[in-house]
Amino acid sequence: MHFVLIKKYSRTVKIVFTILLLFGMLDLLFPLPEQKEYSKEILANDGTLLSAYLTDDDKWRLKTELAEVSPELIKAIIEKEDSWFNWHFGVNPVSIVRALYSNFIRGEKISGASTITMQVARLLEPKDRTYWNKIIEVFRAFQLELRYSKEEILETYLSLLPFGGNIEGVKSASYIYFNRSPDKLSLAQSIMLAVIPSDPNSLRLDRSSEEIIKKRNYWITKFKNKNLFVQSDLDDALEEPVETNRFEIPTLAPHFSYFVKKHFNKNKISTTLDLSIQQTTENLLLRHVKRIFYKGITNGAVLVIDNKNSSVVGYCGSADFYDDGSFGQVNGITAIRSPGSTLKPSLYAHAFDNGTLTPQMKLADIPIDFSGYQPENYDLKFYGNISAGFALVNSLNIPAVSLLQNTGLTNFINLLKSCGLEEIQKQKDKLGLSLILGGCGVTLEELTRLFSSFARKGKLYPLVYDESDFEFQDGTEIFSKASSYLIADILSGMNRSDIANLNNYSKLPRFAWKTGTSYGKRDAWAIGFNPNYTIGVWMGNFNGRGSPNLSGAEVAVPLLFDLFNAIDYDADEKWFDFPEELFSRQVCSESGLLPSQYCKKVINDFAIQDKSHNEVCNIHKPVYVSLDETVQYCTECLPANNYNKIVYSIYQPELTVWFAENNYNFSSPPPHNRSCNAKFSEEGPRILSPTEDYEYLIEENSGQEIVLLAASDGRVNAHYWFVNDKYFAKTKPGEKIFLKPETEELKITCLDDKGRDESIKVSIKYY
Ligand SMILES: [Zn+2]
Ligand SMILES: [Zn+2]
Numbered sequence: 001m002h003f004v005l006i007k008k009y010s011r012t013v014k015i016v017f018t019i020l021l022l023f024g025m026l027d028l029l030f031p032l033p034e035q036k037e038y039s040k041e042i043l044a045n046d047g048t049l050l051s052a053y054l055t056d057d058d059k060w061r062l063k064t065e066l067a068e069v070s071p072e073l074i075k076a077i078i079e080k081e082d083s084w085f086n087w088h089f090g091v092n093p094v095s096i097v098r099a100l101y102s103n104f105i106r107g108e109k110i111s112g113a114s115t116i117t118m119q120v121a122r123l124l125e126p127k128d129r130t131y132w133n134k135i136i137e138v139f140r141a142f143q144l145e146l147r148y149s150k151e152e153i154l155e156t157y158l159s160l161l162p163f164g165g166n167i168e169g170v171k172s173a174s175y176i177y178f179n180r181s182p183d184k185l186s187l188a189q190s191i192m193l194a195v196i197p198s199d200p201n202s203l204r205l206d207r208s209s210e211e212i213i214k215k216r217n218y219w220i221t222k223f224k225n226k227n228l229f230v231q232s233d234l235d236d237a238l239e240e241p242v243e244t245n246r247f248e249i250p251t252l253a254p255h256f257s258y259f260v261k262k263h264f265n266k267n268k269i270s271t272t273l274d275l276s277i278q279q280t281t282e283n284l285l286l287r288h289v290k291r292i293f294y295k296g297i298t299n300g301a302v303l304v305i306d307n308k309n310s311s312v313v314g315y316c317g318s319a320d321f322y323d324d325g326s327f328g329q330v331n332g333i334t335a336i337r338s339p340g341s342t343l344k345p346s347l348y349a350h351a352f353d354n355g356t357l358t359p360q361m362k363l364a365d366i367p368i369d370f371s372g373y374q375p376e377n378y379d380l381k382f383y384g385n386i387s388a389g390f391a392l393v394n395s396l397n398i399p400a401v402s403l404l405q406n407t408g409l410t411n412f413i414n415l416l417k418s419c420g421l422e423e424i425q426k427q428k429d430k431l432g433l434s435l436i437l438g439g440c441g442v443t444l445e446e447l448t449r450l451f452s453s454f455a456r457k458g459k460l461y462p463l464v465y466d467e468s469d470f471e472f473q474d475g476t477e478i479f480s481k482a483s484s485y486l487i488a489d490i491l492s493g494m495n496r497s498d499i500a501n502l503n504n505y506s507k508l509p510r511f512a513w514k515t516g517t518s519y520g521k522r523d524a525w526a527i528g529f530n531p532n533y534t535i536g537v538w539m540g541n542f543n544g545r546g547s548p549n550l551s552g553a554e555v556a557v558p559l560l561f562d563l564f565n566a567i568d569y570d571a572d573e574k575w576f577d578f579p580e581e582l583f584s585r586q587v588c589s590e591s592g593l594l595p596s597q598y599c600k601k602v603i604n605d606f607a608i609q610d611k612s613h614n615e616v617c618n619i620h621k622p623v624y625v626s627l628d629e630t631v632q633y634c635t636e637c638l639p640a641n642n643y644n645k646i647v648y649s650i651y652q653p654e655l656t657v658w659f660a661e662n663n664y665n666f667s668s669p670p671p672h673n674r675s676c677n678a679k680f681s682e683e684g685p686r687i688l689s690p691t692e693d694y695e696y697l698i699e700e701n702s703g704q705e706i707v708l709l710a711a712s713d714g715r716v717n718a719h720y721w722f723v724n725d726k727y728f729a730k731t732k733p734g735e736k737i738f739l740k741p742e743t744e745e746l747k748i749t750c751l752d753d754k755g756r757d758e759s760i761k762v763s764i765k766y767y
Contacts, residue, residue: 032143033125038063041268042257044275051257052249062171064158066151069182073190079228080194082116086150090117090141116157117141123160162200177205179247188237192216206246213242253278255317255331260465270467272311277304280566281314288559289319296547297555300539301332303448307534310461327542336423336441337523340516341395345487347436348392350415351403352483355613359389359486360605361592363399366658369691370433375401385655387592389490394497397437404436419460419478421446438518447527448536455529458484481579482608488512488576498553509571511564515552522546526556531574535563581609588617590649598622598647619649623669630670632715637676653686653711657734672715684756685710685719692760700766705738710750722749
């Protein structure tokens with residue numbers, strides 16, 4: 001008895017084992033076909049479909065996830081196709097028997113019995129309907145059930161179902177037939193999508209709806225008897241009108257979508273784009289371009305970065321992607337343009353950090369010749385002795401060029417390279433001091449990202465487009481917290497020249513910004529930031545044409561204000577935390593350096609702990625003078641009595657010359673005692689023009705002259721000029737004299753009345 005049972009049992013084991021072995025071998029020999037290629041999808045940060053792209057075989061085949069589909073649709077499809085789907089193992093024995101019966105005994109055509117899993121097998125590997133192929137489908141169904149979960153099988157099914165033409169999957173169909181995502185379908189629409197795949201070539205919702213309505217209602221009636229749905233909903237569904245239509249798959253944020261598609265090799269990209277910020281930005285940009293179109297400015301681009309995590313939340317590459325007339329398909333965010341003055345804040349931040357500069361320190365804004373390069377200010381004026389903060393917020397050019405020269409061009413280029421400015425990296429050997437006035441190439445993306453580092457405590461972070469990249473974020477410190485704070489503080493002041501034509505804003509948040517206008521008025525920039533957002537605006541023409549009306553202040557700032565007002569409207573007045581390393585200190589009001597005992601007035605300045613210099617003011621010096629202040633004495637010629645000790649402001653010679661030329665009211669010490677014979681060992685005259693080692697181009701026989709000009713300190717009364725060691729002329733310090741050069745090489749010497757001299761060499765080229 002036992003023996004028989006064991007024997008019987010072992011026979012069963014053998015059979016099962018043999019079947020399993022056979023299946024295993026077949027599984028190895030005939031592996032499952034590969035998954036199909038799906039349409040690339042770009043999603044906004046709330047999951048909204050921004051854009052999708054045709055597959056290589058030109059299909060709209062959007063991968064459908066169960067969570068994206070209305071539960072009614074899933075219920076309807078399972079109920080219609082395979083109501084035992086969740087319980088069977090790939091095939092349904094009951095329906096197979098039923099199908100065999102009807103096919104063989106009643107002679108009907110091969111139909112039915114296909115489970116959803118078997119249908120997936122057929123969708124992955126389309127074949128004719130023969131008995132042999134049916135057997136293959138059964139085998140494939142087992143394979144699928146072994147490898148994948150029910151959810152995965154159902155998702156593949158929903159993604160591959162045919163809906164006529166090149167439409168595959170319920171998600172594609174939902175967008176193309178109903179212009180909505182598959183979780184927003186009505187019950188009637190869900191049932192229609194369950195019905196169409198059984199005959200997708202005749203049930204074309206983009207051609208006629210009659211047949212579909214018939215089928216839909218047939219199934220609604222069927223469902224009514226089964227109590228699967230709320231009865232009244234089914235009643236409503238019966239009445240729901242159907243329109244024939246074919247919508248386009250969404251193409252929202254087209255520049256953004258293309259950019260993301262190109263840079264991220266993924267099928268479905270959940271991006272960081274905020275649809276409401278994006279739409280606000282698009283509307284404001286388009287409106288703004290229409291407003292300034294008459295000025296000859298036809299396009300613009302805007303990038304919005306969320307400073308919490310450096311994610312891109314708004315991205316408009318052009319005002320209207322579909323406007324060919326203004327080259328709307330050019331992406332202004334990645335285009336290489338001249339930055340105008342927008343790199344200045346980085347230079348100032350760098351100088352604050354290397355300790356050579358503080359906000360109240362004075363810089364000279366006077367005509368200076370940088371080896372033949374003579375920059376001018378935007379308004380063609382010069383401002384004389386101004387603070388670094390004033391120079392930055394008013395974007396003065398000469399102080400910026402001097403600062404760059406003092407900082408070292410290479411140092412600054414290295415900093416910009418480390419900030420990921422690629423074109424600058426490429427051009428590095430060709431760049432000169434004009435770099436700081438826009439003589440280089442950058443993109444709006446690079447610039448906006450660079451500015452966002454001021455908002456992120458001096459750390460530069462990679463921009464995040466793909467939500468899954470958040471965890472890999474790591475910033476590089478390019479500025480200190482303190483210098484970033486100073487830049488934000490200086491650039492958020494409203495007392496400045498680049499505010500023009502502004503609307504009235506009642507709840508405008510506080511933000512810092514910098515404008516830029518490139519050479520030839522081709523690019524207008526305004527980049528702003530506050531703790532919440534960094535927004536970069538570029539305005540211009542994609543055909544490269546300039547416009548006399550184009551300037552950062554005039555055409556980019558108003559849009560920047562509108563954007564902050566709309567995106568960050570009524571934000572709490574939160575500002576950056578005051579950094580620990582920053583402290584307030586008193587400095588001389590005229591030099592911005594630490595006050596000496598002779599300084600007359602002190603003001604507050606900020607300095608960075610262990611970084612900022614501790615230079616003491618050297619402008620204010622006591623001078624011995626006659627009682628009527630007409631003669632200056634040195635210790636050698638100081639009379640025994642009848643003298644005064646008076647503190648004067650003694651500026652650098654170039655400034656003194658400029659002050660005198662421009663009739664500035666400044667108190668300078670009287671000339672030195674003429675009868676004094678003391679030798680001076682201090683610095684002698686400084687030749688301001690011509691420029692040392694510079695090659696002057698002069699038209700032959702034109703009689704063109706070059707200017708000789710030198711500066712000296714206040715004790716010098718006369719300059720004696722020598723050309724090629726021959727006496728040429730006598731001038732007062734700071735007085736210009738003209739020379740008609742007669743040789744190609746010139747040695748020019750200036751000798752002062754104290755016996756000190758300076759010589760320079762220049763060459764003349766005739767053309
Ligand atoms: Zn002083
Ligand atoms: Zn003297």
